[in-house]
Structures are given as C-alpha cells and as structure tokens.
Amino acid sequence: MNRSTVDLWVGIFVAIGFGAILFLALKVGNLLTLDRSPGYRIEASFDNIGGLKLRAPVKAAGVVVGRVENVRLDPKTYEALVTMRIDKQYQFSKDTIAAINTSGLLGEVYIGLDAGGDTQMLQDGDRIAKTQSAVVIEKLISQFLFDKASENPGAKAPSAPPPAGKPAEGVAK
Amino acid sequence: MSADILGGIAYWLRRLGGGVTGSIGQLGYATRFLLSVLWHTPAAFRRLHLTLREIYFTGVLSLVIILMSGLFVGMVLSLQGYETLKRYGADEQLGILVALALVRELGPVLAGLLFASRAGSAITAEIGLMKTTEQLAAMEMMAVNPVARVIAPRFWGGVLSMPLLAALFSTFGIFGGYVVGVRLIGIDAGAFWGQMHAGVDFWPDVTNGIIKSLVFGAAVSLIAVFEGFDAKPTAEGVASATTRTVVLSSLAILALDFVMTVFMFRGANVR
Numbered sequence: 001m002n003r004s005t006v007d008l009w010v011g012i013f014v015a016i017g018f019g020a021i022l023f024l025a026l027k028v029g030n031l032l033t034l035d036r037s038p039g040y041r042i043e044a045s046f047d048n049i050g051g052l053k054l055r056a057p058v059k060a061a062g063v064v065v066g067r068v069e070n071v072r073l074d075p076k077t078y079e080a081l082v083t084m085r086i087d088k089q090y091q092f093s094k095d096t097i098a099a100i101n102t103s104g105l106l107g108e109v110y111i112g113l114d115a116g117g118d119t120q121m122l123q124d125g126d127r128i129a130k131t132q133s134a135v136v137i138e139k140l141i142s143q144f145l146f147d148k149a150s151e152n153p154g155a156k157a158p159s160a161p162p163p164a165g166k167p168a169e170g171v172a173k
Numbered sequence: 174m175s176a177d178i179l180g181g182i183a184y185w186l187r188r189l190g191g192g193v194t195g196s197i198g199q200l201g202y203a204t205r206f207l208l209s210v211l212w213h214t215p216a217a218f219r220r221l222h223l224t225l226r227e228i229y230f231t232g233v234l235s236l237v238i239i240l241m242s243g244l245f246v247g248m249v250l251s252l253q254g255y256e257t258l259k260r261y262g263a264d265e266q267l268g269i270l271v272a273l274a275l276v277r278e279l280g281p282v283l284a285g286l287l288f289a290s291r292a293g294s295a296i297t298a299e300i301g302l303m304k305t306t307e308q309l310a311a312m313e314m315m316a317v318n319p320v321a322r323v324i325a326p327r328f329w330g331g332v333l334s335m336p337l338l339a340a341l342f343s344t345f346g347i348f349g350g351y352v353v354g355v356r357l358i359g360i361d362a363g364a365f366w367g368q369m370h371a372g373v374d375f376w377p378d379v380t381n382g383i384i385k386s387l388v389f390g391a392a393v394s395l396i397a398v399f400e401g402f403d404a405k406p407t408a409e410g411v412a413s414a415t416t417r418t419v420v421l422s423s424l425a426i427l428a429l430d431f432v433m434t435v436f437m438f439r440g441a442n443v444r
Contacts, residue, residue: 014337
C-alpha cells in the first residue's frame with residue numbers, strides 16, 4: 001500500500017465522516033433553525049405553570065415563535081415567573097394574552113400567545129400583563145364534583161362527604 | 174494454632190495490599206505513559222504520514238463493520254420502537270426515538286465497542302509483537318524514540334478516527350431506521366423527519382455525542398497502546414495483553430458513558 005493510496009482513502013474517510021457530522025447537525029438536529037436566530041425576551045407570571053419545562057415552545061396560532069428560556073418562582077408574590085425568548089421577526093402587541101396550554105391530553109405543554117389590538121408592541125424585557133394559568137385536571141374534577149353536590153342541597157348537602165381530594169381548595173380558587 | 178490463623182490473615186492482607194499498590198502503580202505508569210505520548214506528539218506530527226497511515230488502518234478499514242452494524246442497529250431500533258410507540262398511538266415519534274437513541278448513546282458506545290475489538294486489539298497485538306521481536310529496543314539503539322515513531326501515531330490515529338466513525342454509525346443507523354420505519358412499516362416520511370428535526374438539538378444532543386466519542390477514542394487508544402507497550406515479551410504475554418485491551422476498553426467505555434451521561438443530560442431537561 002503506497003502512500004498516495006493511503007492518503008486518498010484517509011481523505012475519503014475524513015470527508016464522509018465530516019459529511020455525517022454535518023448531516024447530524026443540519027438534517028437530524030436543528031442547528032440552523034430558530035435557536036440561533038437572535039430574539040428578544042419577554043416575561044410573564046402565572047399562578048401555576050403545570051408541567052411547563054425549559055425550552056418548551058411558545059406558539060402563536062399554532063406556529064412556534066420562541067422558546068421558554070427560564071422558569072423561577074417570584075419570592076414575593078409566589079407566582080411562577082417565565083422568561084421566553086421570541087424570534088425577532090415576530091412582534092406582539094402590549095395587550096397580548098399568554099396562556100399555558102397542552103397539545104392533546106398527554107401532549108407537550110406550551111405557551112400560547114393571543115395577540116391583542118394594541119398599537120404598542122412588546123419590547124425586550126417587557127412583561128405580559130394578562131396571563132392564564134395551566135389547567136390542573138384534579139382541581140377541575142374536584143370543583144365539578146363539588147358543584148354537582150351543591151346543586152341539590154336538600155338531599156344530603158349538610159353532611160355531604162368531601163367528594164374528592166380537597167374540595168374546599170377547589171371552591172376557594 | 175493461633176499463630177497459624179494470624180499467619181493466614183497476614184498472608185491475605187499482604188496479597189490485598191500487594192494488589193492495591195500494584196494497580197495504583199500501574200495507573201501511575203499509564204498516566205506517565207500518556208504524558209510521554211503527549212510530549213512526543215509534536216515529533217510524531219512532524220511525520221504526518223505515520224498518523225495518516227494509522228487513520229487508514231484503524232478508521233478506514235473499520236468502516237465496513239461500523240457502517241453495517243449501524244444500519245442493522247437502526248433497523249432493529251425502528252422495528253422495536255414502532256411496536257412500543259404504536260400502543261400509545263405515538264408512532265409518528267419514531268424518528269425522534271431512533272435519532273436520539275443513536276446520537277446520544279448507541280452511536281458513540283457501540284461504535285466505541287466495535288472500535289475496541291476491531292482496531293484496539295490489532296494495535297495491542299502489533300505493538301506487543303514489536304516488543305517481543307525487540308523491534309522497539311532496536312529503534313532505541315538507532316536513536317529513534319519508539320514512543321514518537323510507533324506509539325503516538327497509533328494513539329492519535331485512534332483518537333481522530335473515533336468521532337468520525339461514531340458519526341457515521343449514527344448516520345447509517347438513522348438511515349436504517351428510515352428504511353424500516355418509512356419504507357417497510359409505512360410511517361409518513363414527513364412526520365419521521367419533521368419530528369426528528371424538531372426534537373433533536375445540535376446543542377446539546379449532537380455535540381455531546383461527539384464529545385463522548387472523542388473521549389472513548391482517547392480511552393480505547395490509550396489502553397490499546399499501553400497494553401501493547403506493557404505486554405510481557407512472550408507469545409502468551411501478547412495474547413493476554415490483547416484480551417485485556419478488549420475487556421478493559423469495553424468496561425472503560427461503558428463506565429465513562431454512564432459518568433458522562435450523568436453530567437451531560439442531568440440538567441438538560443429533556444422533553
């Protein structure tokens with residue numbers, strides 16, 4: 001095996017090896033989409049974020065426009081403070097509503113943005129005023145059962161046993 | 174009687190102590206060996222064709238086994254993943270499953286194991302035989318440093334080949350998964366690629382796979398050249414050194430993989 005043949009084969013090997021890495025980066029991974037594009041940050045506080053995770057998508061009308069960058073608890077108000085990075089090409093009005101939604105019953109949790117009609121746009125670092133928390137199914141069920149039980153108070157309301165979980169909390173909500 | 178028991182205990186304690194100090198000494202010897210390889214690297218790279226030759230032997234000649242294994246692993250992964258995902262009606266997610274499993278774990282680990290048994294054992298046997306036939310000693314007599322001339326090119330050939338082999342393994346695995354998932358089972362091709370594209374990140378998924386394969390390449394190459402260099406200069410010594418290379422590098426790959434996975438993906442909050 002002379003040297004130029006070895007060189008040729010090594011060259012071919014390195015070329016297809018880097019081709020494979022490029023394939024993994026561009027076709028399999030998402031190196032050039034969304035994450036690299038510069039954006040601006042907006043914040044929103046929620047009573048309850050449910051199962052929202054870091055890097056969860058932020059969607060407007062179903063289109064992914066950004067990602068959740070940071071989630072932390074505000075120590076004063078005990079609300080969850082969510083920072084999201086929005087793609088620069090999308091602008092949202094000041095009165096946009098942020099809601100935590102779930103795609104399907106078991107699907108991923110994401111933040112949905114509903115644009116309003118304000119002429120002023122959200123800037124970097126702004127906070128969304130109107131938010132809608134995640135729906136906690138247990139609370140929903142207990143509230144429903146409590147409402148059902150209180151519909152006909154004559155039957156057995158005074159000593160009605162708590163239907164499920166913590167009904168008092170469901171009512172206070 | 175009691176002296177007998179004491180003597181027995183002392184004997185076993187001495188054996189235990191000897192084993193521990195022996196393995197610590199071996200570890201120190203291997204570390205010094207690694208430093209010496211790194212020290213002689215510039216001298217080895219001045220004759221680049223030596224390293225290129227080793228890349229040819231360890232990398233190019235391993236291509237067939239790596240590519241075929243990758244293809245079949247991807248196909249099996251796709252088949253088995255489909256059977257499970259179908260129960261939850263999530264068979265569209267097959268692309269994500271195949272790609273993440275290959276890029277994060279199976280690509281680097283399986284390519285590393287194959288690399289250890291295909292190339293690592295060959296390196297150990299070659300160096301061990303050179304030592305047995307006193308070629309290394311002859312080189313030193315001619316004022317040629319055997320570490321710079323023989324060891325460093327083999328080490329770097331392995332380190333440089335391994336990430337490329339792992340990337341090729343993952344790529345062919347994903348292709349195999351595509352063939353079975355889309356062509357054979359009939360999942361929508363758009364869903365397969367789209368879900369994969371959305372779910373796999375270049376950072377950290379792909380980059381961590383590359384880092385893992387680099388570390389595995391370094392570990393396997395170091396074990397292979399060290400075992401060869403350290404082998405007893407007999408036929409039996411070379412044989413046991415070759416066996417030890419495969420066993421040790423396989424264990425090292427699996428243990429390092431666990432440790433690196435803990436650090437890499439613990440806080441990544443995977444979806």
